[in-house]
Amino acid sequence: MSDEQSSSSASGRPTRQSRTGLTSTGARKAGSKSNRSRAREFALQGLYQHIVGRNEILEIDRFTRDLAGFHKADVVHYDALLRGCAESEAALDALIAPKLDRGLAEISPVEHACMWIGVYEFQNCLDVPWRVVLNECIELAKEFGGTDGHKYVNAVLNGLAPELRATEVTHDRSAQNKSAN
Structure with a gap:
């Protein structure tokens, strides 16, 4: 489900989106990604460059904006994520650790x-449903990470969601x- 639209069935449960736009391995095709996913x-x-190379955010930002396809990304969301995560890395790590x-x-x-x-999105992007944040991060880990890295990301974020989005998670789980029954 993209964060730009969320559909629900008559029961109030989210409906499953069709798997069109996916490759045979389950990865999303480039043309089917939302601006926020990009x-x-x-x-x-x-952030990878920041973690591994300790490169400066301004330097990373200049480089990234020149990459192919950047014009299709939600620039405001990109800026918030890149700068927000880098500026609050210690606080984010304190929650993750x-x-x-x-x-x-x-x-x-x-x-x-x-x-x-x-x-960061759990805390600062309240317009994005917690399940969308979770799914998007899992997809990122599947696409760019190691074989089972997405399972680890899922476990950690699923553990933090009830703390960081308590009302929303409780509501969703009770409705589910x-x-x-």
Whole structure:
């Protein structure tokens, strides 16, 4: 489900989107990505440079804006993610670290950046439903990370969602439980 539109069935549960726009491996085709999904991808690439190379955000931003396809990204969302995550990395790490089964230095830079994006969006992008944040970060980890890195990102962000989006998560889960009964 894209964050620009969210559909629901008559029961109030989100309907599953068709799998058109996916490659045979399940990855999204380039043409089917929303502007915000593209923004997340470019922010992920920039945050990776920041984590691995400790490159300056201004330098990363200049480089990223020249990449092919950047014009299709939601620039405002990209700016918020790149700068917001970099400026609050210590606070983001403080939330992430207790959910890890190893030290922060031991997780992949891609997974680390995906978690930053997820936590940042949970806290600061309240117009994006928590499930969309979770799904988008999982997709980023699938596309750019290691084989099972998306499972780790999922576990950490799923653990943080009830803390960072308590009302929304509780509402969604109680509605889901009611419809299951």
